[in-house]
Amino acid sequence: MKIRTWVYWCIFGTSLAACGGAPVPHDALSAAQADVKGAEVGGANENPKAALHVKLAKDAIERAQKEINDGDNEEAARTLDRAQADAELAMALAKEVKAQADAAEASEQVGKLKKEMNK
Amino acid sequence: MARSTSLLKLCVSGTSTVHSLLIGASLSALLMACGGAAVAPQELLDARTAYAEAAKGPAADLAPAQLDTAKQSLDTAQRTFEEDGASQKTKDLAYVAQRRAEIAAAEGGREKAERKRSASDKDFKTTQIEGLQKTKEQLAHEKAARADAEKKAAIAMASLAEIAKVKEETRGVVITLSGSVLFATNQSSLLPIARDKLDQVAAALTSQGFKSIVVQGYTDSRGNAAENDTLSLKRAQSVRDHLVSRGLPSEKVTAEGLGASKPVADNGTADGRAENRRVEIVVTPEK
Numbered sequence: 055m056k057i058r059t060w061v062y063w064c065i066f067g068t069s070l071a072a073c074g075g076a077p078v079p080h081d082a083l084s085a086a087q088a089d090v091k092g093a094e095v096g097g098a099n100e101n102p103k104a105a106l107h108v109k110l111a112k113d114a115i116e117r118a119q120k121e122i123n124d125g126d127n128e129e130a131a132r133t134l135d136r137a138q139a140d141a142e143l144a145m146a147l148a149k150e151v152k153a154q155a156d157a158a159e160a161s162e163q164v165g166k167l168k169k170e171m172n173k
Numbered sequence: 174m175a176r177s178t179s180l181l182k183l184c185v186s187g188t189s190t191v192h193s194l195l196i197g198a199s200l201s202a203l204l205m206a207c208g209g210a211a212v213a214p215q216e217l218l219d220a221r222t223a224y225a226e227a228a229k230g231p232a233a234d235l236a237p238a239q240l241d242t243a244k245q246s247l248d249t250a251q252r253t254f255e256e257d258g259a260s261q262k263t264k265d266l267a268y269v270a271q272r273r274a275e276i277a278a279a280e281g282g283r284e285k286a287e288r289k290r291s292a293s294d295k296d297f298k299t300t301q302i303e304g305l306q307k308t309k310e311q312l313a314h315e316k317a318a319r320a321d322a323e324k325k326a327a328i329a330m331a332s333l334a335e336i337a338k339v340k341e342e343t344r345g346v347v348i349t350l351s352g353s354v355l356f357a358t359n360q361s362s363l364l365p366i367a368r369d370k371l372d373q374v375a376a377a378l379t380s381q382g383f384k385s386i387v388v389q390g391y392t393d394s395r396g397n398a399a400e401n402d403t404l405s406l407k408r409a410q411s412v413r414d415h416l417v418s419r420g421l422p423s424e425k426v427t428a429e430g431l432g433a434s435k436p437v438a439d440n441g442t443a444d445g446r447a448e449n450r451r452v453e454i455v456v457t458p459e460k
Contacts, residue, residue: 132261146276147279156290157287157289157290160294161293167304168300
């Protein structure tokens with residue numbers, strides 16, 4: 055009898071966990087969407103590698119929305135973590151490429167100036 | 174998920190099943206223990222590689238905070254793998270860890286490039302300042318050289334004024350030497366004293382610099398005009414040749430005989446005729 059009671063409690067507990075589940079990751083969804091937008095505004099689509107990560111982030115957001123609709127919030131939250139990481143990487147890559155281009159330009163300007171002065 | 178469902182079924186089926194559950198759990202635990210050497214998912218392998226590469230690059234010095242975040246993400250993925258094996262959660266965490274490592278690498282690369290640009294900007298400014306200083310020095314040097322040349326020219330003109338009449342006209346600087354000082358009557362060869370004077374003229378012209386020189390010979394109106402033209406040309410050529418022999422560039426110095434064509438005084442008087450017998454050296458200055 056004791057064991058049976060324990061088993062019922064076990065079933066009850068498991069069902070409760072399944073019904074309650076993880077909350078809908080609204081904040082993570084908004085954050086991921088904002089990061090994608092930020093990366094795009096930051097020029098991520100001008101660089102192929104960064105653009106790829108923007109796409110991966112967008113795909114993941116789409117996937118996460120389906121998972122939310124299916125009630126699989128825990129998985130959606132992790133998918134949104136992926137999306138956010140991809141969006142942040144896209145932004146970082148765009149910034150890196152711009153900084154490298156600026157550095158090359160500045161170096162070229164110095165070279166030109168020195169050449170002109172040595173004429 | 175499938176495992177939880179079968180566990181529930183086992184629970185519902187009653188006491189006897191509890192034993193089966195316990196046996197199943199034990200077996201499962203045993204399997205997990207045996208599977209401790211489970212193969213890490215590709216995502217985790219990629220994350221490890223990405224972190225190792227980022228740690229070797231500029232991120233180690235230039236983006237340590239981002240690299241530390243990447244390390245923490247990797248550790249979390251690693252722990253999850255040890256607890257859950259190659260689950261979807263492990264894969265997701267490893268995926269994020271890989272991205273964090275790549276972000277750290279990109280941040281390191283950006284910082285490195287920004288420092289390089291900053292150094293170039295500094296170099297540009299320094300070079301510009303050096304250039305301005307150099308130009309300033311050059312200008313000062315040129316100014317001094319010009320002042321020196323002007324001084325020399327002034328001295329040369331002053332010394333010329335002692336032996337000849339010097340006048341600035343629209344055609345250039347005209348140095349007029351009296352024919353009686355340069356030549357004997359009806360002769361075109363220079364007198365010894367004339368050579369000394371012309372040496373001074375040559376020295377003055379050399380120090381002053383010029384674009385071109387025309388030596389023009391003139392006579393008074395007495396005698397045959399054609400002979401006067403010939404004599405005036407010969408005299409101009411004698412002066413021209415002497416100046417060239419003293420170092421003036423031959424291609425810049427020419428001679429012409431103008432006879433009695435342009436008198437500067439009255440040919441009716443002896444003094445006037447003496448003034449008309451002359452050689453004019455017309456100097457076109459350098460621009």
